[in-house]
Amino acid sequence: MSVAVRKSSPAVIRPPEPVTTTRSGAGAIKLTPFDWPFVGVPFTVLLVFEHLSHEAVEGVRRALSQALVHYYPFAGRICSSGAGYDGFGIRCTGEGVEFVTGSVVCGLTEANIFGELSGAKALFDELAVYYPVGSYGSDDPLLSVQVTEFSCGGVVLGATWNHAVADGAGIAQFLAAVGELTRGQPSPLILPARCDNAVSRLPMLSNPIVEAVLACPESPDMELIVPLELTVPSALIDRVKAEYRSCSDDDGQPCTTFEAVLAVLWQCRVRATMPPGSGTTPVLLSFSADIRGYAGARAGYYGNCVANQPLAAATSGAVASASLVDLVGMVRRAKARLPDKLKEELGSGRLFAGGRYDMLHVSSWRNIGFEGVDFGGGPPARVMYHSRWVGPPTVPTCMVYPPCRGKDGVNMLSIAVKEEHAEAFLGELAWHT
Structure with a gap:
């Protein structure tokens, strides 16, 4: 209507x-x-x-x-x-x-x-x-x-x-x-x-999104990406958590909801976009990390203090054939190395030879404060990022939202696959479910 x-x-x-x-x-x-x-x-x-x-x-x-x-x-x-x-x-x-x-x-x-x-x-x-x-x-x-x-x-x-x-x-x-x-x-x-001097004194960190653009400045494929709304069901997230708990020897540390969602998204997208016989193609998963704690920022600091960091790299065949528990383990090991990665000088473009469409970037608005905004009638029933899609995204991206009324699971906006891969992407998600 x-x-x-x-x-x-x-x-x-x-x-x-x-x-x-x-x-x-x-x-x-x-x-x-x-x-x-x-x-x-x-x-x-x-x-x-x-x-x-x-x-x-x-x-x-x-x-x-x-x-x-x-x-x-x-x-x-x-x-x-x-x-x-x-x-x-x-x-x-x-x-x-x-x-x-x-x-x-x-x-x-x-x-x-x-x-x-x-x-x-x-x-x-x-x-x-x-x-x-x-x-x-x-x-x-x-x-x-x-x-x-x-x-x-x-x-x-x-x-x-x-x-x-x-x-x-x-x-x-x-x-x-x-x-x-x-x-x-x-x-x-x-x-x-x-x-905050602690933030302003930090050098410019290497940015995988910027590096991906520099490595592949002309990418007409990106113009074909379509926005999709996705929900990773709670039942699937709970199953991944339970399997990780039973199979992992990671000192009893539970798999988080975000880690389970990352594993599902990465595998579904790689399987949907991977051309036949391309199992050796490099693929990269990155995410936006709030580094206020790493930087020693003052409480209440509201300027930009986020680093877009490479989280995991593998071949497309390895990601497509791995179990979700294995992918969660890969994500967790990469997250554990994040503090050291933030201190390194990352080589420009060295991880991105595959081009921008072989990359998935995940940004999350969960647990950053939107879910607690209250003007007198209670917290929001839904939180969304929105734009008028005036141009293609810089890299394929999924924006993860806080809990949404009527959505049993983790709701998100996907700007991550071309129209020709959208049906397969949604089909992979449904298959996992």
Whole structure:
């Protein structure tokens, strides 16, 4: 069904005037090497709440202004000295963030918000303010928030932010603070920090995604990748955990949900995309790791502190024929070496001779804070990443979501296979189930 969203004109939400005056003289916050790659890169998160009163929605607007007192860089703008990436910063001008309200004359279920991506994509496109990649200008807001009310009392909050200002954990921390202020807390429970010498002193880490692009800059195949919504069922995850527990001598350490999901995804994708007779082709699994603990970052730090790290490499034949327990073991051994890997100088491109389509990158929004955002009606029933698919992905990626209402298992967005491999990919997942 076609669902229309009525939107207000964008409003500018600023912190209280005294904060604007005080902070504007503080100059610019210098971006770190973890921030630089994301200058001008927009990300959008959609939070679906089943029950939220109109008064609470109005409270979000007021709380957003209050939150900018504590998270004042969000109200600033990106600036550049013209001296390359090292010259980028955030001007703490207090110019404000963008705020839009919307309304839909049907319920969340009727609008297929809890259904498959294909059934509600046109609606999702209207539930946030979107900026195409690379379109951010120096005068554009670093955060745009849209709150859309449905006739059933449900609400979808769409937040689009400049990724140079905060990573996923950082924006989740900010939205949680807005929720706390909406519910009447006098100040955020976590004291935020945007400047941290421990992070800014770290060198630029090798990035397998960037290296993959450099190793294979022309990849027309990537333009054929299609978005799919997947759910790895709880029964399959529990079975992998039980088999690992019975077969492994890994000091009794249980297999995690994320490790089980990684093993399933990697094998399903390799089997679906592997051409006949190509069992010696190198394939790589990588993931996004929050390294605040490794870096010694301050509590409450919300700037970028994520490393995209190679997790496991093997031949396609080895991954396709391995048991899921063996793949979990491979993943766990690679994770155990991660602290040392973060200290190494990784050779540029040496792991990526197979090209970008032979790589799977997994990023997770589980347990980073989105599941705890509460504006007065309880936590979100669904959390999603969304874009308008303005271009092909950099590398094949799966974005893992927090638990979703009505999904018995781990729900995710796959931007990882070409259309010609989509049916086989879904079939491999069904076969494991």
